Amino acid sequence: MQLNVTDYLIFDEESGTYVENPEQVVRDDVEKHHWLNVFRAVLKDWRLYLMLVPMLLVFLLWRYLPMYELLGCFKVSDDVKSVAEQSYSGFSYFRQLLVGTGSLTTEFWRAFRNTFLLSFYGLCFGFPMPIIIALFFNEIRSNIARSVYQVVTYLPKFMSTVVMTSLVMMLVKQGSLTSEMGVLSQFLVNLGLITEETARAGLMNNPTFFRAIYQISGIWESAGYDSIVFFAAIIAISPTSYEAAQIDGAGKLAQMKYVVLPSILSTIVIMLITRIGSLLNVGYEKVLLLYNPNTYVTADVVSTFANRYGITGTMKGIASAAEMMNNVIGMLLVIGANTIARKASDVSLY
């Protein structure tokens, strides 16, 4: 370990002299007689460490123990035996999922593809929306009017996934003998966007529409709320920047291009990187609530695949293996994104 004088002496502003850095002395002390001193320090500060215990326990028991349980993907699934008692099966489940010939393999690849596509489309269509809305908010000079718009557009965010999906399903429901199709389907038919037969059969039963419904409901739910962070970046821009641009003869578009966008670029980049980091982290609850066997082709994602086989069904090993692959790739993406963010802007996300 390289020692640095400034670690030991810190400048005390009150007395105007250098004094010993107590933290470094403690650290040094610990270094010298390691475990005994660790023990002593913990004992001296036992209240502080006691406060840490509940949190560590919660995370250990309900976040890290499942990771141990994930080892079940390398072992022969058994309903009676615990993970420790099961015998190893090596990579057989992974092989079965990745290079098998059965329907399981096709279903897994389909789920993997859908996971990626749902996120990717979210990135393409869902990501720019909050930025655009924030730019629009900026145009409203009256505070009251802006508050009204903000309150209204944040509103859908406060609904639970269950309520939101229930609403969506009611609005595009199928027509039956006793009742008409949903009001939104009716509207789309009137606009001529979809044919009457498809609307009657129910848009939720049609794999063609699943992705669109997923994305549009996502934008509807969170575009307003997600605009907060961009709007905060926009209002932080100093008015003098605009004035300077105006004096230079910049019109509205030029101001957008040379003042607003450069100022919020770092926020956009950070948000974009976060988004890319969670590319394989599709909200399983929403998919689970919206999909049905008719739409598995476009809707089934890895989590719902795992849910179907591992929780509803009994193929725990296969399901764990699928999630293991998804989550490991997901983790690499997050770590990669975080590293890039740190490099790009000396801000790290965690």
Add this chain to the structure above:
Amino acid sequence: MKRRLEISELIFKIISYTLLTVFALCCLYPFIYTISAAISGKHAVEYNELVLLPKDIQFDAFSRMFNNNMFWNAYTNTLFLTFYGTLWSLGVSIFGAYALSKKRLMFRKGFNFFLVFTMWFSAGLVPQYLNYLDTKRVFNSFGIMDDKWLVVIAMGMAAMNIILLRNSFEGVPSEIEEAAIVDGATEMQVLWRVYIPMSKSIIATVALFFGISRWNGYFWARQMISNSNEHPLQVFIRLRLEEYTDPEAMAGWNEAFASDSVIYALIVCSIVPILIIYPFIQKYFAKGVNVGGVKE
């Protein structure tokens, strides 16, 4: 000097107002439609006769809900889960975040990593499910038969929220703490009298995050709570939706109001409490996003 509004600026303003208004109406319309559909007559709901305002007003769908004991049960359960769940998660998070915010804490980096790693990697649904099943068995062996406690204690912890709290605690000037210690305050008192009052708004924000996620919790509650009397509202709504949108189950429906109205009434019931407190909590939400977005 009043600046002349340039043409490009004017056009942009008009576009902004128009599109924002359209978007705001899209956000608002489903809510209004839901309320209207919940109190409209049978024929109007079934044949899409209502556009915005209710038609042939009836309140039977609501009274059917209100007379259903299961509904009140579900509501009480949700309140229970939200209250105790938020209290538990917040308490554990505050203590943990306080300890983590101390520079003198040993293995601080290690503890932080322990926390942050759960944001990078999660075991996934199936292992988590098996884990909760084991927990349930352990809880039952201790005589806690009520699955609600399992949901309260084992679920809903979020590393991100702890990190938000930790950052806020780190921002409290150490001089104040030192002054309190000189005055003879214990660790508990420092936390209670100095740190918590000084981070009130961030604690409110985090409490709100926990509260909303508890109120909205669905998947694990449905998986782990076996007794249907203990189901929270979200599970109740989903089960009713599955029941009421099944054409075969609804073939014999001959009430004076549409079966859909019941679902709409339920949706209204579940969002009304949030709408009531919404004006008070809105500012904390905005704050949470800003501090949660980026940190050094």
